[in-house]
Amino acid sequence: MAQALNIAIIVVALLALYYLLKGAPKAKPVALQHPAGGSYTPVPEGEPVRHWSDGGRFNLEVVGESRYRDAVRALAGEHGEGKADARHRALLLPDDDNPYEDKAVAVFLSGEMVGYLAPKDALAFRALLKREELDGKLTSCDAAVRGGGTWEGKLLAYSVWLDLDPA
Numbered sequence: 001m002a003q004a005l006n007i008a009i010i011v012v013a014l015l016a017l018y019y020l021l022k023g024a025p026k027a028k029p030v031a032l033q034h035p036a037g038g039s040y041t042p043v044p045e046g047e048p049v050r051h052w053s054d055g056g057r058f059n060l061e062v063v064g065e066s067r068y069r070d071a072v073r074a075l076a077g078e079h080g081e082g083k084a085d086a087r088h089r090a091l092l093l094p095d096d097d098n099p100y101e102d103k104a105v106a107v108f109l110s111g112e113m114v115g116y117l118a119p120k121d122a123l124a125f126r127a128l129l130k131r132e133e134l135d136g137k138l139t140s141c142d143a144a145v146r147g148g149g150t151w152e153g154k155l156l157a158y159s160v161w162l163d164l165d166p167a
Contacts, residue, residue: 043111044093048140050132052092054165058144062107062160065115072114072158076145083149083156090143090162092117094126094136107160109143114160125166 054060065072076084091108095116098104105117105125117125129135147158 043108043113044091044138046138048091049134049137050139052139052141052164054141054163056142056163057165058142058161058163060117060121060162060164060166062115062143062162063118065158065160068112068114069158071109071112072145072160073148075109075112075114076148076158079148081150084145084147084158086145088143088145090114090141090160090164092125092139092141092162092164094129096136107143107162109145109160117166121166125164128166 075086075088077086079086088109093106093108095104095106096102098106098116101116101119101122103119103122103126105122106113107115107117116122126135129137129139142163144161144163145158146161147156149156
């Protein structure tokens with residue numbers, strides 16, 4: 001009986017060692033709940049109630065534009081091997097239905113979603129909207145699609161910059 005108990009302990013120890021060295025079974029990746037590139041917000045309709053300007057500084061970068069890279073690339077226009085600096089009017093819309101960020105502000109250029117304001121910028125922008133009594137309203141500003149070009153034989157990414165200072 002003692003010998004059977006020793007054998008059982010050895011088997012359990014070997015199995016534990018096996019799982020420690022091999023690792024636990026790998027979980028299957030979870031399918032994303034959102035599209036690979038597309039908007040959670042419908043394209044805004046109507047005219048903006050206000051056009052913002054920061055004097056042509058274009059210091060506020062849109063985030064998440066990598067999800068919309070095809071649209072951003074098309075908006076950059078033809079610029080050859082040089083860098084793009086395509087100007088557009090941006091539409092800014094608070095996105096209260098965003099499943100990932102409850103204070104999100106969506107950014108659209110030429111009817112295409114191109115990303116969001118960074119969370120801290122979105123909070124500042126929403127505070128600005130509230131001060132100006134424009135909560136939830138569609139507003140606009142000028143935008144620049146920059147980047148592209150090549151460096152060491154590689155195509156550089158594009159980014160979207162807004163002429164907006166939410167502070």
